[in-house]
Amino acid sequence: MKAYLGVDIGASSGRVMLSQRDDTGKITLTELHRFKNGATLQGKYKVWDVDGLLKEILTGVAQAKKQGITQCTLGIDTWAVDYCLLDAEGKRLGPAIAYRDDRTENAIVEMNQVFPIAQIYEKTGIQILPFNTLFQLWKEEPQRLAQAQSLLLIPDYLNYCLTGVKALEKTNLSTTQLINLKTDDFDEELLKVLNISRDLFPPVVEPGTILGKLNAAQFPSFDLPAVTVIAIASHDTASAVLATPGEADENWAYLSSGTWSLLGSENATAIANPESFAANYTNEGGVNHTYRFLKNIMGMWLIQEVSRNFDGNISFAEFVELAKKEPAFAQFIEVNDNDFLHPDNMVTALQNYCRKTQQKVPTSPGELARAIYDNLALCYAKELKELQQLTGKPLTSLNIVGGGCQNEFLNQLTANASGLTVYAGPVEATALGNVMMQMLATGELKDVTEARHVLKQSFPQKVFTPQSNQAVPLAAYEKFLQEGAIQHV
The missing domain is CATH 3.30.420.40 (ATPase, nucleotide binding domain)
Structure with missing residues (x-):
C-alpha cells in the first residue's frame, strides 16, 4: 500500500499527515505529528522559526518510520507570500520575516507614487494587499538584497533543505504579485522598480513535479524512511481548492x-x-x-x-x-x-x-x-x-x-x-489536497475529476x-x- 506524507503548515500550527488508500479505494488520513507555529518578535521584525519547522517536519517523517513506513512521498504546503533569501553558498540570509510584520504598513502608498497600483493589478491580476511579496521586497533591507543570490518561498525553502533542489512552485509563486498574467513569467517592469534581477529566482515548476530524494544523510539524528519529495500545490489554499x-x-x-x-x-x-x-x-x-x-x-x-x-x-x-x-x-x-x-x-x-x-x-x-x-x-x-x-x-x-x-x-x-x-x-481539505496532488503525480489517481470523486466518497x-x-x-x-x-x- 503506497504511503503519502502531507506536511501542512499554517500560521499557528502544523501537522504531518499520513495518507493511504484502503481496500475499498477510499482515501485515509492519519495525523502523525502536530506542532505549534507562530511569528515572534526578534529584534525589529516579526519572524518565522523556519529551522524549527524543518525539525518538526523531520520529527513527523521519523514517526512514519516508527509506524512501519519504509518508503513514501512527501509534499509541503504553507501560507503564501513570505520568503527566505539565500547567499551564494545557499545559506539563509537572516530570518524569514512574517507577513504580519508592520514593515509594509505604508508600502502600497509608497509604491503607488512610483508605479500605479491599478497598473500592477492589470499586469498581475493579484489582489492589492500590503503584505504581498511585491511590497515586502519593496521594503526589504537593501543590504540583504544586495547579498542575496536566490529567493525561495517558505515551502520551496523547506523542500530545498530536504533535497538541495532550488525551485519555485507555481501556485504559490502566483501569489507574490510578481508574475505577469499575459506572459506567465516574472514581470520585468516590476522587477526593475524593485531593482531586482530575474536571476534571483530559481526555476519555476508545476505542481506535481518530483523534486528528488530527501537527503537523509544530512539529518543523522533522525531515523527516516526513503522519501521522494514532490512539489505539490504548495500554497495551502491551492491544495484546499484541489480538495x-x-x-x-x-x-x-x-x-x-x-x-x-x-x-x-x-x-x-x-x-x-x-x-x-x-x-x-x-x-x-x-x-x-x-x-x-x-x-x-x-x-x-x-x-x-x-x-x-x-x-x-x-x-x-x-x-x-x-x-x-x-x-x-x-x-x-x-x-x-x-x-x-x-x-x-x-x-x-x-x-x-x-x-x-x-x-x-x-x-x-x-x-x-x-x-x-x-x-x-x-x-x-x-x-x-x-x-x-x-x-x-x-x-x-x-x-x-x-x-x-x-x-x-x-x-x-x-x-x-x-x-x-x-x-x-472536508475539514482537512488542505492536507487532502496535498496528498491528492502526490497521488496524481505518481499515477495513483488519473485526473482531478477522479480525485474529487474519490474524495467525496471518502x-x-x-x-x-x-x-x-x-x-x-x-x-x-x-x-x-x-x-x-x-x-x-
Missing part, C-alpha cells in the same frame, strides 16, 4: 475557511479588469493551469484572537453556544477593516470599531462571538453576490472546506444570508439549506458598508 469536491457540471463557489477565509471560484481564465480591481479580487494559480479567482476575508482570525484575549479559557464550541443565545445582527462590522489585521487586543479593536460607528458595543464573550459570526456570514453573502456579477456565472452552491467548516452555526447563517445551499467538508459532506423564515439584513449591511450609515435592525 473541494464541487461537481464539474455545476457553477460552485468555494470558501476555504481557516485563519483567513478565501472565497471564490475555480476558473479557466483570469479576470483582471477595473471591476475586479475595485472589488479587490485576485487571480491565483491553481492545479491544471486554472485560476483561483478569490478574495481574502479575515476569517477565523477574529474569533481566534478573541479567544486568545480571554486566555483560551473559552473553547470555540463554547463561543458558538454563547453566540446562539444572543440577538442576531446587533451591529454591522466590516470584518476586513485594517483595525483587525494585527491588533494588540481583538476584543478592544471590535469594541472601538462599534463605538466609532455609533453602534451597540459587544462586551460579553457571547456578544463578541455573535457579532463575528453574523458579520462573517453577511460578508460571505455580499461577496458571493459580487462573485456572480464578476464571473457572469449564476452560482448553484457554496462548498466550505477547512477547519472553519466545522462551525455548523456559521454554515447555517451563511446559507441563510446567501440563499445558496452550503456543503461543508469524506461525505454535510448539507445546509437556506431557511427562508430567517430574516437577514443583507441590504442594510451593504448600505452600511457603502455609506458608513448605521442601520438599526
Whole structure:
C-alpha cells in the first residue's frame, strides 16, 4: 500500500499527515505529528522559526518510520507570500520575516507614487494587499538584497533543505504579485522598480513535479524512511481548492475557511479588469493551469484572537453556544477593516470599531462571538453576490472546506444570508489536497475529476439549506458598508 506524507503548515500550527488508500479505494488520513507555529518578535521584525519547522517536519517523517513506513512521498504546503533569501553558498540570509510584520504598513502608498497600483493589478491580476511579496521586497533591507543570490518561498525553502533542489512552485509563486498574467513569467517592469534581477529566482515548476530524494544523510539524528519529495500545490489554499469536491457540471463557489477565509471560484481564465480591481479580487494559480479567482476575508482570525484575549479559557464550541443565545445582527462590522489585521487586543479593536460607528458595543464573550459570526456570514453573502456579477456565472452552491467548516452555526447563517445551499467538508481539505496532488503525480489517481470523486466518497459532506423564515439584513449591511450609515435592525 503506497504511503503519502502531507506536511501542512499554517500560521499557528502544523501537522504531518499520513495518507493511504484502503481496500475499498477510499482515501485515509492519519495525523502523525502536530506542532505549534507562530511569528515572534526578534529584534525589529516579526519572524518565522523556519529551522524549527524543518525539525518538526523531520520529527513527523521519523514517526512514519516508527509506524512501519519504509518508503513514501512527501509534499509541503504553507501560507503564501513570505520568503527566505539565500547567499551564494545557499545559506539563509537572516530570518524569514512574517507577513504580519508592520514593515509594509505604508508600502502600497509608497509604491503607488512610483508605479500605479491599478497598473500592477492589470499586469498581475493579484489582489492589492500590503503584505504581498511585491511590497515586502519593496521594503526589504537593501543590504540583504544586495547579498542575496536566490529567493525561495517558505515551502520551496523547506523542500530545498530536504533535497538541495532550488525551485519555485507555481501556485504559490502566483501569489507574490510578481508574475505577469499575459506572459506567465516574472514581470520585468516590476522587477526593475524593485531593482531586482530575474536571476534571483530559481526555476519555476508545476505542481506535481518530483523534486528528488530527501537527503537523509544530512539529518543523522533522525531515523527516516526513503522519501521522494514532490512539489505539490504548495500554497495551502491551492491544495484546499484541489480538495473541494464541487461537481464539474455545476457553477460552485468555494470558501476555504481557516485563519483567513478565501472565497471564490475555480476558473479557466483570469479576470483582471477595473471591476475586479475595485472589488479587490485576485487571480491565483491553481492545479491544471486554472485560476483561483478569490478574495481574502479575515476569517477565523477574529474569533481566534478573541479567544486568545480571554486566555483560551473559552473553547470555540463554547463561543458558538454563547453566540446562539444572543440577538442576531446587533451591529454591522466590516470584518476586513485594517483595525483587525494585527491588533494588540481583538476584543478592544471590535469594541472601538462599534463605538466609532455609533453602534451597540459587544462586551460579553457571547456578544463578541455573535457579532463575528453574523458579520462573517453577511460578508460571505455580499461577496458571493459580487462573485456572480464578476464571473457572469449564476452560482448553484457554496462548498466550505477547512477547519472553519466545522462551525455548523456559521454554515447555517451563511446559507441563510446567501440563499445558496452550503456543503461543508472536508475539514482537512488542505492536507487532502496535498496528498491528492502526490497521488496524481505518481499515477495513483488519473485526473482531478477522479480525485474529487474519490474524495467525496471518502469524506461525505454535510448539507445546509437556506431557511427562508430567517430574516437577514443583507441590504442594510451593504448600505452600511457603502455609506458608513448605521442601520438599526
